[in-house]
Amino acid sequence: xxxxxxxxxxxxxxxxxxxxxxxxxxxxxxxxxxxxxxxxxxxxxxxxxxxxxxxxxxxxxxxxxxxxxxxxxxxxxxxxxxxxxxxxxxxxxxxxxxxxxxxxxxxxxxxxxxxxxxxxxxxxxxxxxxxxxxxxxxxxxxxxxxxxxxxxxxxxxxxxxxxxxxxxxxxxxxxxxxxxxxxxxxxxxxxxxxxxxxxxxxxxxxxxxxxxxxxxxxxxxxxxxxxxxxxxxxxxxxxxxxxxxxxxxxxxxxxxxxxxxxxxxxxxxxxxxxxxxxxxxxxxxxxxxxxxxxxxxxxxxxxxxxxxxxxxxxxxxxxxxxxxxxxxxxxxxxxxxxxxxxxxxxxxxxxxxxxxxxxxxxxxxxxxxxxxxxxxxxxxxxxxxxxxxxxxxxxxxxxxxxxxxxxxxxxxxxxxxxxxxxxxxxxxxxxxxxxxxxxxxxxxxxxxxxxxxxxxxxxxxxxxxxxxxxxxxxxxxxxxxxxxxxxxxxxxxxxxxxxxxxxxxxxxxxxxxxxxxxxxxxxxxxxxxxxxxxxxxxxxxxxxxxxxxxxxxxxxxxxxxxxxxxxxxxxxxxxxxxxxxxxxxxxxxxxxxxxxxxxxxxxxxxxxxxxxxxxxxxxxxxxxxxxxxxxxxxxxxxxxxxxx
Amino acid sequence: xxxxxxxxxxxxxxxxxxxxxxxxxxxxxxxxxxxxxxxxxxxxxxxxxxxxxxxxxxxxxxxxxxxxxxxxxxxxxxxxxxxxxxxxxxxxxxxxxxxxxxxxxxxxxxxxxxxxxxxxxxxxxxxxxxxxxxxxxxxxxxxxxxxxxxxxxxxxxxxxxxxxxxxxxxxxxxxxxxxxxxxxxxxxxxxxxxxxx
Numbered sequence: 001x002x003x004x005x006x007x008x009x010x011x012x013x014x015x016x017x018x019x020x021x022x023x024x025x026x027x028x029x030x031x032x033x034x035x036x037x038x039x040x041x042x043x044x045x046x047x048x049x050x051x052x053x054x055x056x057x058x059x060x061x062x063x064x065x066x067x068x069x070x071x072x073x074x075x076x077x078x079x080x081x082x083x084x085x086x087x088x089x090x091x092x093x094x095x096x097x098x099x100x101x102x103x104x105x106x107x108x109x110x111x112x113x114x115x116x117x118x119x120x121x122x123x124x125x126x127x128x129x130x131x132x133x134x135x136x137x138x139x140x141x142x143x144x145x146x147x148x149x150x151x152x153x154x155x156x157x158x159x160x161x162x163x164x165x166x167x168x169x170x171x172x173x174x175x176x177x178x179x180x181x182x183x184x185x186x187x188x189x190x191x192x193x194x195x196x197x198x199x200x201x202x203x204x205x206x207x208x209x210x211x212x213x214x215x216x217x218x219x220x221x222x223x224x225x226x227x228x229x230x231x232x233x234x235x236x237x238x239x240x241x242x243x244x245x246x247x248x249x250x251x252x253x254x255x256x257x258x259x260x261x262x263x264x265x266x267x268x269x270x271x272x273x274x275x276x277x278x279x280x281x282x283x284x285x286x287x288x289x290x291x292x293x294x295x296x297x298x299x300x301x302x303x304x305x306x307x308x309x310x311x312x313x314x315x316x317x318x319x320x321x322x323x324x325x326x327x328x329x330x331x332x333x334x335x336x337x338x339x340x341x342x343x344x345x346x347x348x349x350x351x352x353x354x355x356x357x358x359x360x361x362x363x364x365x366x367x368x369x370x371x372x373x374x375x376x377x378x379x380x381x382x383x384x385x386x387x388x389x390x391x392x393x394x395x396x397x398x399x400x401x402x403x404x405x406x407x408x409x410x411x412x413x414x415x416x417x418x419x420x421x422x423x424x425x426x427x428x429x430x431x432x433x434x435x436x437x438x439x440x441x442x443x444x445x446x447x448x449x450x451x452x453x454x455x456x457x458x459x460x461x462x463x464x465x466x467x468x469x470x471x472x473x474x475x476x477x478x479x480x481x482x483x484x485x486x487x488x489x490x491x492x493x494x495x496x497x498x499x500x501x502x503x504x505x506x507x508x509x510x511x512x513x514x515x516x517x518x519x520x521x522x523x524x525x526x527x528x529x530x531x532x533x534x535x536x537x538x539x540x541x542x543x544x545x546x547x548x549x550x551x552x553x554x555x556x557x558x559x560x561x562x563x564x565x566x567x568x569x570x571x572x573x574x575x576x577x578x579x580x581x582x583x584x585x586x587x588x589x590x591x592x593x594x595x596x597x598x599x600x601x602x603x604x605x606x607x608x609x610x611x612x613x614x615x616x617x618x619x620x621x622x623x624x625x626x627x628x629x630x631x632x633x634x635x636x637x638x639x640x641x642x643x644x
Numbered sequence: 645x646x647x648x649x650x651x652x653x654x655x656x657x658x659x660x661x662x663x664x665x666x667x668x669x670x671x672x673x674x675x676x677x678x679x680x681x682x683x684x685x686x687x688x689x690x691x692x693x694x695x696x697x698x699x700x701x702x703x704x705x706x707x708x709x710x711x712x713x714x715x716x717x718x719x720x721x722x723x724x725x726x727x728x729x730x731x732x733x734x735x736x737x738x739x740x741x742x743x744x745x746x747x748x749x750x751x752x753x754x755x756x757x758x759x760x761x762x763x764x765x766x767x768x769x770x771x772x773x774x775x776x777x778x779x780x781x782x783x784x785x786x787x788x789x790x791x792x793x794x795x796x797x798x799x800x801x802x803x804x805x806x807x808x809x810x811x812x813x814x815x816x817x818x819x820x821x822x823x824x825x826x827x828x829x830x831x832x833x834x835x836x837x838x839x840x841x
Contacts, residue, residue, distance in 0.1 A: 539772075542789045543789070543792045559706070560710060567697070567699040574692045577677055581707075606788060610771060
């Protein structure tokens with residue numbers, strides 16, 4: 001006999017569990033008790049150890065800590081924390097290794113990071129620790145968000161599925177048994193079909209999970225014998241066949257009805273017994289519930305039970321209605337869920353294609369700008385040395401003025417942006433009236449606004465001077481200025497698209513450092529565009545006008561959607577609203593692009609001739625709008641699909 | 645007898661109107677989303693997991709404002725779409741001015757035109773005119789608007805027709821006729837001589 005003596009921290013003798021379902025010591029159902037630095041609303045610490053990822057603990061501040069006291073001493077090697085919505089880069093894990101009331105002793109901080117990039121955090125501890133409590137601290141905030149932890153878990157790795165302190169591998173390699181000798185052996189073989197012989201063994205204490213009967217039968221008629229092991233399950237004796245070479249104890253089979261058959265009314269269930277000699281009664285169960293017991297076979301091997309299946313004779317109209325309505329809604333909900341998953345996946349795939357298209361359009365715009373530049377140079381050569389020199393002089397003046405001007409605008413823009421940020425931060429303490437007044441003040445009485453007006457005035461003066469200098473060639477000068485302005489705007493737009501798409505495909509087309517002025521430059525473009533609309537006697541044609549309006553309304557929608565995104569968490573309802581708004585915005589943008597493409601296809605030369613500034617800006621704004629809307633829709637639809 | 649000299653395919657006009665109607669439906673959708681968001685935010689904030697109520701308030705207000713502006717703008721755009729035609733007695737511009745927001749098609753009889761002044765010219769091509777009617781209404785008539793429907797060749801032809809109309813309504817005898825309230829008729833041949841058949 002082998003006696004194995006061990007001190008299990010969780011002294012239970014369980015079989016190895018299902019691989020992949022490791023034992024989580026922190027669960028409340030396993031004895032864990034959670035506490036935290038503070039909680040927001042009803043999201044208390046216990047929700048992080050309830051085994052449900054749809055509930056969570058939320059800190060009352062932008063950082064905080066969450067701890068779990070285990071049911072006793074446990075051995076753990078891995079700690080998991082599943083965050084929701086926001087990623088926190090700086091985290092630490094502490095263990096209470098000495099059963100005091102704190103986590104501050106040397107060596108109790110067992111894991112820390114400042115570079116976490118995921119919502120699902122796995123703290124792989126340097127070794128397995130015997131501990132009585134663990135604690136997670138969020139060491140640095142992520143914006144103004146309050147951290148949410150869906151689940152906080154502790155595991156012994158390699159897996160310990162049943163939590164008894166022995167790994168699954170150890171349990172699989174080792175058999176622990178308690179041997180008890182039977183009383184009264186040997187026994188004579190009983191008479192065939194008439195007697196049973198019962199042996200008893202010394203009763204086991206504890207919670208056994210396996211029984212082993214080890215006996216020898218000395219008889220030439222083994223196939224006419226069988227043996228059954230009985231045990232007490234706490235409420236009654238349960239018999240389990242352990243030796244049945246003759247197949248006497250085989251379970252009955254159902255002859256009628258056939259598997260999968262649809263039946264109704266009164267149905268006769270027929271159970272067939274292969275070896276009826278030892279069978280005295282047959283129990284019929286439905287869904288695990290005993291429904292009928294019969295001890296009278298209808299034939300030599302068959303037992304039957306007449307079951308009255310559910311008839312609707314006794315149903316009221318309300319029963320019918322309720323049954324129909326619930327079944328209908330169950331089906332509809334199933335369809336709706338499938339449809340939402342399908343549509344979200346489809347939209348994600350579709351908008352990915354649109355993003356590619358937007359990227360292509362942006363590239364085409366930058367190419368068009370290059371083509372315009374080439375055309376200007378070619379025209380200058382043809383017109384001779386004088387015009388060439390004049391154009392070069394104008395270009396030099398513009399370039400010389402442009403760099404300091406852009407620096408000025410960038411500085412002013414940064415100051416303005418900081419002012420707006422400060423204003424938004426203090427928004428909670430301001431009335432709506434004060435907020436609007438503050439916004440107007442910040443916008444129109446800032447250095448940024450002055451810089452914008454300076455740019456507009458500079459372009460206006462440059463246009464007039466150039467017209468005067470070129471005398472009869474005013475149209476050409478106007479074209480050159482339009483082309484130069486178009487190039488600048490084109491590059492700004494390319495930079496903006498490049499930045500928003502996060503792609504470097506078109507970035508090489510830009511001058512070095514151009515990305516730095518993208519934000520300010522785009523705003524300059526908007527002001528210049530407004531100036532162009534206000535000053536030109538020739539009003540914008542329809543198609544250009546509607547294309548721009550649609551694009552701007554789409555961009556405004558995206559702005560509102562961005563604010564909603566910041567204000568809401570990652571719930572399905574919020575994401576559905578966001579995806580809807582993104583889809584509306586994309587429709588507006590695509591409609592605008594459609595108008596512009598239509599006009600371009602029918603008379604691009606005419607439009608370029610009469611709207612040398614307005615036309616490229618319109619194309620650029622439309623390209624930006626499509627790319628931005630498609631990118632937003634792709635992101636939000638992807639998040640929704642993953643939530644579903 | 646009125647003879648049509650230039651007509652844009654009515655199916656193209658109908659398609660444009662249909663597209664703008666779809667925009668109105670989308671604008672209605674924005675209203676619905678904003679309303680739904682407001683109801684959820686007020687009644688069931690947990691469904692949305694509201695993290696910043698103030699920001700959400702401003703966003704919902706912005707959505708309502710955007711929906712209102714988009715509806716107003718799209719309705720105006722829809723109503724401005726007009727059937728395009730030039731005949732011997734009147735013409736229908738591609739888009740109605742904002743002072744004529746009718747749902748029906750709108751045409752201008754030549755006798756109603758008080759003046760047509762070119763807005764800009766390049767190489768003899770005049771794309772647009774500031775038109776003033778006898779009832780005081782002024783609007784800009786731009787041949788390039790037609791690029792939504794027809795190609796450059798047809799736009800140039802239409803621009804030449806506008807030049808013919810301007811010349812004809814400016815002739816003293818036609819001005820006198822218009823002043824007496826009589827119809828001003830421009831013979832088809834005048835158009836064909838300049839703009840082709």
